[in-house]
Amino acid sequence: DTAVSQTPKYLVTQMGNDKSIKxxxxxxxxxxxxxxxxxxxFLKIMFSYNNKELIINETVPNRFSPKSPDKAHLNLHINSLELGDSAVYFCASSFRTGGTEAFFGQGTRLTVV
Amino acid sequence: GESVGLHLPTLSVQEGDNSIINCAYSNSASDYFIWYKQESGKGPQFIIDIRSNMDKRQGQRVTVLLNKTVKHLSLQIAATQPGDSAVYFCAEKGGNFNKFYFGSGTKLNVKP
Structure with a gap:
């Protein structure tokens, strides 16, 4: 059983498109x-949610919008994709806020062309 | 923001030897320091952590040392195996909302 699963694993899209990662x-x-x-x-935190509530929002363009329908899901929607958004995006979870042992998904490699 | 850095970007060791991966940090207020391992094509995986009031902690084949005087953290891997080949990240946790800050990573190559 996969503890933290992300979809899709690979995402190739054109500039200006809107995409979501689940x-x-x-x-x-x-x-x-x-x-x-x-x-x-280099790994940089973007967002953190605790029980569906946003608790960390680093300096991320507002084109990035996380959504947590319940505490088991955290989706990431990106509007108007830019070339610089190309990266690997990792979802992770931990037992509680500030827990040192975070479990990461396998990543989503986003390529903007 | 906080700064976590690594002395060596790549480390090559012979199988069976011990490995030492180093890390420097800048935030004295961090309350935990953590090591993660990332294998190719996978997400980071927790290895071990150490609280800021400790100077040494041991796990299975791994030991983390914390020197707060010089703000230095190291990960020692005993009897390095090919499966240990990966990128290793140190991270520090602290501040409001217990944010994690990751270093840039050290790639460990284990030669057979």
Missing amino acids: CEQNLGHDTMYWYKQDSKK
Whole structure:
């Protein structure tokens, strides 16, 4: 059983399009995250939700909008995609906010052309 | 923001040798330091953490050392195996809302 699953694994799209990445965790965790990993492998937190409520919103363009319909799901919608949005996006969850052991999904490689 | 950095981007070791991966941090207020491992094509995986009031913690084949005086963190892997080949990230947790800040990663190559 996959603990944190993201779909799709690969996403290739044109500039200006709108796309969504879905994430689900079956661990019963309260906290979920979105991270962006650039081409140099640098991981940066984007958002964090605790029990469906947004608790961390780093300096991310407002073209990025997370949505958490319930505490097991955290989706990421991106409007007006730009070339610089190309990266690997990771969803993660942890038992509680600030828990050091986060479980990551396998990532979604987004390529904007 | 906080800064977590690594001394070496790539480390090559012989199978069976011990590996030491180093990390420098800048935020004295961080309350936890964590090591993650990322294999190719996968998401990061938690290895071990250490609370800021400790200076050493051991796990299975891994030891993390924390030197708060010089703001230095290291991960020691005993008897390195080919399966240990991955990118290793140090991270620090602290501040409001317990944010994680990841370093840039060290790639560990294990030679057979």
